Amino acid sequence: MYSIAVIGAGYWGPNLVRNFRSNPAWDLVAVCDLDEQRARKVVGTRSTVEVETSVERLLARDDVDAVAIATPARTHAPLALAAFEAGKHVLVEKPLADNAETAAVMVSAAEAAGKVLMIDHTFCYTPAVQYIRDTIASGQLGDVLYIDSTRINLGLVQPDVDVFWDLAPHDLSILDFILPGGLRPSDVTAHGADPLGAGKACVGYLDLPLANGAIAHVNVNWLSPTKIRQMVVGGSRRTLVWDDMNPAQRISVHDRGVDLRTQAVDAAVQREAVTVSYRMGDVVVPALKEAEALAGVATEFAAAIEAGRAPLTDGRSGLRVLSVLEAASASLASGGTVPVVGLPGVEPELVR
Amino acid sequence: MYSIAVIGAGYWGPNLVRNFRSNPAWDLVAVCDLDEQRARKVVGTRSTVEVETSVERLLARDDVDAVAIATPARTHAPLALAAFEAGKHVLVEKPLADNAETAAVMVSAAEAAGKVLMIDHTFCYTPAVQYIRDTIASGQLGDVLYIDSTRINLGLVQPDVDVFWDLAPHDLSILDFILPGGLRPSDVTAHGADPLGAGKACVGYLDLPLANGAIAHVNVNWLSPTKIRQMVVGGSRRTLVWDDMNPAQRISVHDRGVDLRTQAVDAAVQREAVTVSYRMGDVVVPALKEAEALAGVATEFAAAIEAGRAPLTDGRSGLRVLSVLEAASASLASGGTVPVVGLPGVEPELVR
Amino acid sequence: MYSIAVIGAGYWGPNLVRNFRSNPAWDLVAVCDLDEQRARKVVGTRSTVEVETSVERLLARDDVDAVAIATPARTHAPLALAAFEAGKHVLVEKPLADNAETAAVMVSAAEAAGKVLMIDHTFCYTPAVQYIRDTIASGQLGDVLYIDSTRINLGLVQPDVDVFWDLAPHDLSILDFILPGGLRPSDVTAHGADPLGAGKACVGYLDLPLANGAIAHVNVNWLSPTKIRQMVVGGSRRTLVWDDMNPAQRISVHDRGVDLRTQAVDAAVQREAVTVSYRMGDVVVPALKEAEALAGVATEFAAAIEAGRAPLTDGRSGLRVLSVLEAASASLASGGTVPVVGLPGVEPELVR
């Protein structure tokens, strides 16, 4: 069992507190926030979990093995660097940092310290996303032809970030997780709109060319009255549809597709296709267990520490996602396509 | 009652035949196709509807007031021009022609002849699209902020056109119909992918900036195992969702949205929005009658002839759609954004 | 090719006319109705299909091999008996007759005349119901444990029949078709309500004990604002769900169920089950072709005549359904459970 403290008792912190508190691999010893009242409220009554208001004091403690950082993005790097300095393992909320350059420093610092740096790409720990990753890896879908991801909702218009930085990290981190070589698009084109005059994009689209002529497309929107979280992974053999708002049928695998094999020219029939055939096979809805993703995050964090290995969502994955986001912002600013450079590979980070 | 002949007994012709046959405003006198057997099959047994194999002979007949043209796109212009020459009214399948320049000639010829030129933008005659048009016009949605249209299906990979030219005419013609000033984007950006190596885009996305910072986005796909036909019209007051695959609830109008009015800065609460408020009101699902759209096309064609007016979907609307499609193709070829020029306005064409 | 006439141009007649007209196995020669205008309207313009107003004249014609009867239920028997007398094959709308005794006479008359008597249990010719029948027969579902059928809609309150006689024939005919031994419940209990004071049940429920402790339940309702047509066939190995209002997923086969095998008594855990285990396997959505059921009816009618065999839905199946409906009415009148007696078996009727 490892001991942990959660830093930041705002929006996401309470979820971390709840999960580390109930996870058998962890002992939650403290919650740290500048606002003591807020921290105390998250801890609750009749609890002996401690409240801290000083990060320095917290990091100086010997009974804390690891910290989970859920503070604003610009503070991630200084907090994480201090934690590594103090010999702690670190879990960081997405995004890894507020820019890719700083994030790369965090990755290096973790490796230098021999400590685990994990990014909380929560969705990657859902049974659905793990099933998608396994299904692609097993070859059941064949080659990936296109991926279409939609994440729209009547959402909080954030004071500091646009809709790309608020929502697309989810889509991008999932893409990074399920694609065998990680998310490594050659370039990014972003289209955004700010029809409310909010001073930032509230509706956005990303186009990401993938290997072998495939394409990934991401649709994020803060203004939609309906909540849609859907991803379609089109493959040469089968196509997988993930509808996260449909618990009874989150994943369906369709044995349907187009094959460019046959040649049946019939000049008389004007609308018939000439070189394609279709498979219209069955659909399989796999049985998935229901599990809270954040519980999986906590478990993986402990397992990575225990094994001295990189976690499934390591610092490099956080860095890849951040680099694509930065390119998207550059595309939005320039109105054109922007190359993505310097993406780290998926080789595991050294921990010890 | 007007008399009509259908030219072209291929993919769409039989639907025209069925609808003109049963419409009380029309008397279907003949079906014309180079392939007599095909025409005869469409006419069916125990019928006195005539079969013609010569367009010249057909157009020379005095007992034919109008023709409906359902032949390949490249033949639309010569057939329509000959029909106007012969004093017939003309209904043309989409697209109006295979290029905008020729289409503009058709529009001019119709005006010169004082005959009706109607484009069969079928979806515009569904109760759903008519409801959308009326709802926008009435101001119930407020300003249009964004429109997101998805039309995906495991579709026929066409021998002669890509997925944009096959499917997007539907989305674009609907946009043209429901937007008060018609579809008049300043420019178009198209992203496509041909992951199967079919020699043309099978997956495509269009981004169209609209007036006042709004955006329209179109998603077309031949490779999707699921059939989705959905359009979201986000407005400043309400948002309308059209799900054409859900007959029990095709249209829903959501009194939900974001208002940039209030100012509630709370520095302590890191993820709270600062200048926005939300409406989370009711959803109304209007009662729509079920009606075959093509019956509405036939009725409107007769009504326009009768009144000597332009039909709801006149040649100019067909020309606007075609111009956007051409710009999309240019964008796809160049890899960048392409301006749309020379779009005709929505002033009605003169007929008589 | 056989020649046929349709008798009755009311509610269902036009559908029969349309299907026999377009079916290659049939030549539709005439439509017969006392109301000549109504018959003429169904035939339509520019058609040489004849209109008859006299059944006697129609049956006397040598160029008519078969008749399809779509008149009120009480006239089915006299028309069918006259048709057999005249040497015609007969297709009858459901219900076979207005009472089981008369229906039995029709079955005998058909056998005596060596002619085909087919009942138009339309749903039995849908790809979905045929799939259900095959799946049960193949043993994939194991033993049938329960069948739950719901057929509700805002429907026409009929002047002459209650909701059981209007809607339940569909459910009962499907049960008769898919159950290996046909529908042969030992007894029937009906519950109905007439909360509008319409003078007849507008809401109804049927409970039908099946073999081996299984149960069938039918829910019919004229007052529902939503249209539901759903049937669940619970089996000991798998369970099949048929949702006819969901074209994208009409049938799903669930590898989920309860097995009474294990024995794990744990007194301490108060809510744990003691002798059961659960299967939570995948769901398979089979690919079904879309086909109009009535086309299948027409084809089967011709095939049965051609082969000199009983059709899939023969007079005996119509008689079984009618007998259950009569018992339901008796149950409703008496307020208790009523035995069903004298059900014919599924041995095929002799035709020649």
Added chain:
Amino acid sequence: MYSIAVIGAGYWGPNLVRNFRSNPAWDLVAVCDLDEQRARKVVGTRSTVEVETSVERLLARDDVDAVAIATPARTHAPLALAAFEAGKHVLVEKPLADNAETAAVMVSAAEAAGKVLMIDHTFCYTPAVQYIRDTIASGQLGDVLYIDSTRINLGLVQPDVDVFWDLAPHDLSILDFILPGGLRPSDVTAHGADPLGAGKACVGYLDLPLANGAIAHVNVNWLSPTKIRQMVVGGSRRTLVWDDMNPAQRISVHDRGVDLRTQAVDAAVQREAVTVSYRMGDVVVPALKEAEALAGVATEFAAAIEAGRAPLTDGRSGLRVLSVLEAASASLASGGTVPVVGLPGVEPELVR
């Protein structure tokens, strides 16, 4: 703030613990269970909530104002009577007791002691059920014509109770809550099946005649692979549909129905209705907030104690539900309809 102890740390106890722990109106002081380990596990680590293994000791404490009883049904009465004896308020899990006679003793004891007796009819505290109750009370639905409730799932086959006693209490308590006079059917008919040979009904149907010719029907099933929780409340003016598995649209109110007003007899048109008209108006999906029902239970329990009034779901409502369940069991045993007698009215119980 009142202090409370939860008795029973089995299936439902942890939910009560979680809710009383986080509710500002309550201070959870202890969890009591014969199995100390189980209680300790529910309390969790780093908590000062106490663990008790003796009910006597617990009830003797002065710092406990109320108890929540989540033990097997047969122990509810002795525990509640002892709690009233000790001057505690009592919340009891459903069913109130294992028989109506004992339950009536509990109701009397609570009144004699001047203490609150509340039954945890959890669903009554969901925003959806509260909306249904308000909508019926406001007259928006008109007269209730029928109520159809379905609650099916692949559920735990319980060792001690059949599917009626396991699932129908939910439906019956909701009916009791939403019907203005409470659930007071004149009689009950139950149909059940045990096709697995489990020794008890696993599939069940209840028919309950309501006032003015209306009917309520309940469908419960442990063997269904799909989870359905749906209730339709058909009214003379509007019909409400509650689909609890559809969070985006739990409630929809349909302005659709049948009116028995017009008289249009047309003998020639065989299938036309003669004395009815139809309304096919809009559907409204009201905005409902998402809230955990059990939080509402805890809040109502405190509010009733504070005000010295009966809670919304008082002992009498628990007694009415229990009486109907007993009649259902009698119906199942006898194979016929069984009258329901001795139902208490909805006058509020006296507390002080």
